[in-house]
Amino acid sequence: MIFQNSIWSYRESDLEKIEQFSREWKQDALITKLLLDRGLSTKEEVNTFLNPKIEDLKDPLLLLDMDKAVQRIHSAIENQESIWLYGDYDVDGITSISILMKYFHSLGVNSKFYIPDRQDEGYGISEHGLDTIKSDGGQLVITVDCGITALAQAEYAKEIALDLIITDHHEFQGELPDAIAVVNPKRGNYPFKMLAGCGVALKLVQALSGDNFGAFYEEVIDIAALGTVADIVPLRDENRIITSVGLAKMPNTKNPGIQALISEAGLVGKEINSGHIGFVIAPRINASGRIGNPSIAVNMLLEKDYFKALEIAKQLSALNTDRQMQEREIMESAERYIQTQIDLDTEKILLVVGNNWHTGIIGIVASKLSDKYSRPTVILNSDGIMAKGSARSIEGISIYDVLSRFKFLFEKFGGHEQAAGLSLSSDNIQALREGLKAYSSEHLHNYMLISKERVDGLLKPQMVTHQLVETIEQLKPFGMGNPKPQFVFNDLIIEDYKALGKLQNHLKLIVNDSNRVYDALAFNRGSFMKFLKKSDKIHLLMTLEKNNFMGVETIQFMVKDMIKERMPISDLLRMRFDLAMKNFLVNADGYGTIDNFTSIDSFDIIFSVPNKKPILIYSEEGLIKFKDKVLANNYINYTLHFNQFNSKESREGFWDIIILPIAPGVSDAYYFISATNDLELYSHIPDRNDLALFYKYAINKEESTLQLLSNKGTLSIAKCRICLSLLSEMNLLHYKENGNYVKLNWLPRPTEKIDIEQLELYKNLIKKWRK
Numbered sequence: 001m002i003f004q005n006s007i008w009s010y011r012e013s014d015l016e017k018i019e020q021f022s023r024e025w026k027q028d029a030l031i032t033k034l035l036l037d038r039g040l041s042t043k044e045e046v047n048t049f050l051n052p053k054i055e056d057l058k059d060p061l062l063l064l065d066m067d068k069a070v071q072r073i074h075s076a077i078e079n080q081e082s083i084w085l086y087g088d089y090d091v092d093g094i095t096s097i098s099i100l101m102k103y104f105h106s107l108g109v110n111s112k113f114y115i116p117d118r119q120d121e122g123y124g125i126s127e128h129g130l131d132t133i134k135s136d137g138g139q140l141v142i143t144v145d146c147g148i149t150a151l152a153q154a155e156y157a158k159e160i161a162l163d164l165i166i167t168d169h170h171e172f173q174g175e176l177p178d179a180i181a182v183v184n185p186k187r188g189n190y191p192f193k194m195l196a197g198c199g200v201a202l203k204l205v206q207a208l209s210g211d212n213f214g215a216f217y218e219e220v221i222d223i224a225a226l227g228t229v230a231d232i233v234p235l236r237d238e239n240r241i242i243t244s245v246g247l248a249k250m251p252n253t254k255n256p257g258i259q260a261l262i263s264e265a266g267l268v269g270k271e272i273n274s275g276h277i278g279f280v281i282a283p284r285i286n287a288s289g290r291i292g293n294p295s296i297a298v299n300m301l302l303e304k305d306y307f308k309a310l311e312i313a314k315q316l317s318a319l320n321t322d323r324q325m326q327e328r329e330i331m332e333s334a335e336r337y338i339q340t341q342i343d344l345d346t347e348k349i350l351l352v353v354g355n356n357w358h359t360g361i362i363g364i365v366a367s368k369l370s371d372k373y374s375r376p377t378v379i380l381n382s383d384g385i386m387a388k389g390s391a392r393s394i395e396g397i398s399i400y401d402v403l404s405r406f407k408f409l410f411e412k413f414g415g416h417e418q419a420a421g422l423s424l425s426s427d428n429i430q431a432l433r434e435g436l437k438a439y440s441s442e443h444l445h446n447y448m449l450i451s452k453e454r455v456d457g458l459l460k461p462q463m464v465t466h467q468l469v470e471t472i473e474q475l476k477p478f479g480m481g482n483p484k485p486q487f488v489f490n491d492l493i494i495e496d497y498k499a500l501g502k503l504q505n506h507l508k509l510i511v512n513d514s515n516r517v518y519d520a521l522a523f524n525r526g527s528f529m530k531f532l533k534k535s536d537k538i539h540l541l542m543t544l545e546k547n548n549f550m551g552v553e554t555i556q557f558m559v560k561d562m563i564k565e566r567m568p569i570s571d572l573l574r575m576r577f578d579l580a581m582k583n584f585l586v587n588a589d590g591y592g593t594i595d596n597f598t599s600i601d602s603f604d605i606i607f608s609v610p611n612k613k614p615i616l617i618y619s620e621e622g623l624i625k626f627k628d629k630v631l632a633n634n635y636i637n638y639t640l641h642f643n644q645f646n647s648k649e650s651r652e653g654f655w656d657i658i659i660l661p662i663a664p665g666v667s668d669a670y671y672f673i674s675a676t677n678d679l680e681l682y683s684h685i686p687d688r689n690d691l692a693l694f695y696k697y698a699i700n701k702e703e704s705t706l707q708l709l710s711n712k713g714t715l716s717i718a719k720c721r722i723c724l725s726l727l728s729e730m731n732l733l734h735y736k737e738n739g740n741y742v743k744l745n746w747l748p749r750p751t752e753k754i755d756i757e758q759l760e761l762y763k764n765l766i767k768k769w770r771k
Contacts, residue, residue, distance in 0.1 A: 006451040006561055008488065008541055010458070011037060028471050034456060034485055038236075050474055052244040054217055060207035063200075064188040065181035069165045070207050072140065072180050076163075077109055081139040085113040086125060088145040088197065089289030089360075091282045095227030096144035096167075096201040098301040099220045103205045105302075106216060112136070115294045118360050122388055122412060123421045125153040134160050141165070142204075145197025147179075148172045149414050154179050167200045169233075171400050171416050192237040194481075198227030199242055221246045222253050223301055229274045230282035232418070234481025243477045247272055257301040260313035261285075274479040287319035290360030291326065323361060330357050330365050334379065338369070339741040340703070345576075348440035348449060349402065350377040351433050357381040363390035363419070370394055374451045375444075376402065378436070382426045386411070391420040396448060406435050446649055447639055453541055453561055456485040461513040464489075469544050469555060484543045486560060489513070494536045499526045509559070511538065519547070522559035531564065539563045565628045573640070575740050577620060577659060578706070578717035580642040584660035585684055585718065585765060586725070587643075616658045619680055623659065684718040685765045686726070688756050694723040695732075698744065706740045722765070729761055730754045 013033055022032040025046050040046050048056055060066055076083050085100050087093035097113045104111040116122065116129050124146045130153065133141060140163045147153075147166035154177035157164045164179040169186065176182050183200060185193045195203070202224045206213045225246020228239050235243050250272040253259055262268055265280045272281075288297040292315075300312035334352045342350060350369060354362075362379040370377040370392040376399050380389035393399035398417040407413050409428040415421055424432065478484040492511040500506040500521075507528055509520040520540060522528070532538075540562050547556040617623050638655040643662045650656050686694065697711045698704065706717050715723070717740070724742065727733040734745040756762050 006453040008453050008455050008561070010455040010488070030457065030468070031471055031474060034472075034475060037456065038482065049240065052241040054214070054221070054241065054245055056241055057203075057206065057238055058191055060203040063183050063185060063190050063203060063207075065183050066204070066207050069142075069167070069181035069183055069204065072163065072165060073142070073208060076140045077104075077107065082137045083109065083111040083140050083142065084133045084136075084138040085111060086129060086133070086141050086143045086146070087113060087115055088123065089115050089118050089294040090145075091230035091285045091289075092197040092227045093145040094285055094289065094294055094297045095198040095223045095230075095301070097298050098223050099198060099201045099205060100142065100144065101298070101302055102220050102223075103208065103216065106219065112138070113295075113298060115289075115298070118289060118294075122359075122423055124412060124414060125150040125157075127153060127156050130157055130160065130162060134162055138162060143167060144201050145169070146414075147177060148182070148184055150177050151175060153177070167197070167204055169195050169197050169200050170414050173404060192239075194234050194236070195238060196228045196231040196233045198224050198231070199233075199239060202242065218249065219255075222249045222255060222258055225250070226258070226277055226281065226285075229277040229477075229479055230286070232278075232480050235274070235477055235479040236481045240477070240482065243274065243479070247274070247277075247477055255301065256306040256309040257303050257312070259306055260300065260309040261316075263310065264313040264317050274477045278479070283323075284313070284316040284320045287323045288316055290319075290364075291323050291358060292316075292319045326358055327361050327364055330354070330361055331368060333357070334365055334369060338373075339705075340738065340743070342738070344373070344739050346441070347437055348375050348444040348446075349436040350375060351429075351436055352377065352379045353382055353387070353429060354379070355382055355384075359388045359390075363392070363421075366390050366392040367419075374449045378403075378422075378432075380424075380429065382429065384426055386423060387426050387429055388423045389421070391415065391422065393418050394449070395452070397444070402436070402439060405439065406432055409435075447651065447654075454483065454486055455488050455541065457487050459487045459489040461515045464513075464516070464518075464544070464555060466546075466553070466555065469546055472544060486541055486543055488539065488541050489557070490539045492518075492538050492540060494532060494534055494538055496534065497529065497532050499529055501526070507559075509538075509557075511540070511557075518555065518557055520557035520559050522562065525559065525562070528562070536564055576640075576642055577623065578740075579721070580660040581684060581716075581718035582721040583643050584662060585681065585722065585769065586761070588660075588662045589768070615655060616661050618660060621680070626657070682769050684716050684722070685762075685769060686715070686719050686723050690715060690719060691723055691726060691756055694720065695727065699746065701744055703741070703743050706742060709742065722761070725761055726756065726759055729759050 018029055018032050018036065021027075021036065022029050025032060025035070025043055027035070027046070035046055035049065038049075040049055073083070083104065085097045087097040093115065097115070101111055101113060114129050114133055116124070116126050121128060125143060130141070141157065142165045143150075144167050146168055148168040148170050149172055150166070154164055154166075158178065164177070165181045165183070166177055166179045167183045169184060171186065172184070183204065185195045185200065202217075202220065205216070205220065209216050221242065223246075225243045228242050228246075229235070233239055250258060250262065251270070261281050261284065262272065265276070265284070267276055267280065270276070285297045288294045296312050296315060300309050300316070303309040303312065333354055337352050337354065338344070338350065342352070350373060352369065357379070359381050362381060366377045366379040369379070374394055376391065376393040376397055378389055378391040380387040391399045391403060399420050400415045400417055403413065403415075403420055403422060409432055410422050410424045412423045413420065472485055475482065475485070492513055494509060495512055495517065496510040498508050500508050503526075505524055505526040507522040507525040509522065511518055511520055520542065540557060540559050542557040542559045545556045545558050547554050615626070617626060638657055639649045639651060641649065641656060641658045643660055645656065645658055645661070693711060694709065694715060698709050701709075706720050709715075709720050710717060721737075724733065724735050724737075728735060731750060732747055734747065736743045
């Protein structure tokens with residue numbers, strides 16, 4: 001649970017070490033720090049990182065079974081056998097197929113490819129696919145980006161006399177498929193295990209072509225870069241080489257398909273970076289595998305005529321627009337499911353189930369929900385008989401490892417740390433839900449679900465120069481495993497601000513550091529507008545970017561997060577606070593035994609004590625002031641507890657903050673942050689008029705949110721909750737809460753009028769809190 005959108009994590013630097021390596025590596029101090037942060041330790045590693053070359057790719061024969069794969073493929077080429085490529089329907093699979101198809105075509109080998117139907121066959125090798133290939137005369141099948149868990153399908157291929165070579169990069173456990181060769185960098189001692197599927201395909205081409213690879217790789221390196229970035233693998237080692245060389249090739253690519261994609265995406269004349277791939281180009285290709293026919297994307301990448309390729313690129317853009325619309329609809333439906341079916345306090349792994357959801361789109365929705373709720377997410381589409389789904393995770397939690405514990409429930413399962421696919425009988429959904437709930441209760445703690453943002457350095461006004469931006473750009477391409485450096489710039493003054501975008505959901509700031517003025521863009525932060533005013537002081541976490549306008553180059557801030565005094569606490573924290581307020585009012589014994597309060601302005605007393613002891617907060621005012629004064633730079637490691645101390649969540653070296661404790665157990669081990677005054681607490685207790693207003697507003701609703709039941713904020717959320725309890729005691733209502741969502745079951749009115757002051761709950765509240 002967090003105050004802002006994330007905790008900013010800053011790694012302290014060893015200045016002597018940085019100075020030493022700066023001299024040795026002949027690099028700027030900032031670059032040296034960033035290189036050290038990336039785990040580089042030798043001059044050779046630094047040179048390879050800063051100057052990636054295709055010659056630095058490792059020997060492909062270091063991959064287990066690569067020699068067997070090469071031997072069998074050469075034999076197939078020599079004997080003019082029918083070679084088929086069997087690939088996945090995402091960008092990685094599509095580019096993997098395209099790389100090998102282009103290589104075989106360059107040799108005059110007439111290879112073919114097969115991509116399974118996402119809806120009917122699902123991920124991986126299917127018997128139907130193998131039958132189709134066999135009936136067309138196929139003799140050798142080479143899988144790309146799939147197959148590592150296809151034990152039964154490999155046996156079936158043998159039964160129908162199809163030779164099988166598997167190339168994959170996904171995780172596997174235990175037994176491997178019985179195939180001529182199983183090439184996967186995660187097998188054996190290959191020096192770099194994080195290749196994408198298209199990277200493995202490129203390594204196969206490197207092994208097949210031998211000394212001729214240097215003459216051929218330019219035909220496919222841009223395709224390999226596209227698939228590598230799209231698959232979100234770490235851009236380190238061989239992935240960095242593939243991506244760096246491939247991106248440099250893209251603006252002048254000779255591939256008509258990529259030319260068409262760049263044109264359709266409006267990127268002609270621009271330097272293509274990993275962001276363009278991930279957010280603009282790759283989604284168009286992915287759309288063909290999600291809601292269309294992925295074969296057209298392969299055909300586009302193989303097409304030799306630009307205008308024919310452009311027609312396909314336009315089809316992909318139209319599919320992507322359709323995909324975005326369906327995605328929004330599924331997202332709204334999934335959000336409603338979470339509100340009505342999931343208890344966010346106890347279910348730390350979301351399992352969301354729907355029907356008539358396109359299985360090609362639910363993976364994107366799973367990713368967005370995982371980001372929004374900061375927890376692993378599994379989405380299933382069930383037709384009542386079978387359920388197919390996708391899973392996504394957050395940093396530090398391997399969804400593959402989690403789901404592997406329940407693979408006995410699955411018909412199909414595969415994936416890696418951050419993403420997985422699965423299918424299972426609909427009858428097993430409840431067992432999976434109960435298993436995930438039990439697992440998360442035992443192994444996942446709230447602090448593991450806190451969003452974290454990396455801070456690479458603190459900026460001072462004199463540091464922000466064009467030379468700094470150019471220095472940082474030496475580390476490109478940026479992406480997973482090599483993120484763009486993020487900096488904190490404190491104490492900026494807002495000169496002006498406005499909302500941007502069709503939905504007015506983005507924010508543009510003009511800020512100054514008392515010396516210079518900067519533009520700052522904050523995507524999806526338009527809602528912050530209502531908390532800002534000119535001359536406010538603000539702290540920004542951002543990246544630096546060059547901006548060219550009318551031939552003038554300026555430095556622009558791309559805002560990742562922001563902190564401002566008196567900025568409200570997060571929605572999730574407010575929801576928990578509101579619930580804790582009701583629990584506190586109903587269950588606490590009042591202030592009678594507590595006489596050890598610390599003023600909310602006396603934080604210097606708290607932080608002058610060496611031992612980090614729990615801090616108790618009794619009001620929203622105290623909560624916000626604590627945030628502003630103590631956590632202003634958001635570098636404090638802390639755990640929030642509600643109503644009672646949870647020893648499982650407490651960690652050594654972290655502040656334990658107990659909000660509205662019911663039974664604090666007064667001792668020298670605690671500090672108390674007092675409420676502004678008792679009237680604030682008393683204001684949450686409804687009187688007769690409040691209860692009548694609430695009843696009138698809620699009587700016609702069968703389900704609602706607490707925000708709506710508050711009559712546009714007329715009643716506090718805590719007061720709404722107490723009204724629900726009072727109406728229940730009056731036998732007017734049965735209700736069930738789930739977070740801020742409430743189901744209401746209204747009962748017939750009693751024949752006799754009930755006086756609120758005679759209700760036990762009301763009498764107890766008045767006795768406790770009326771002074």
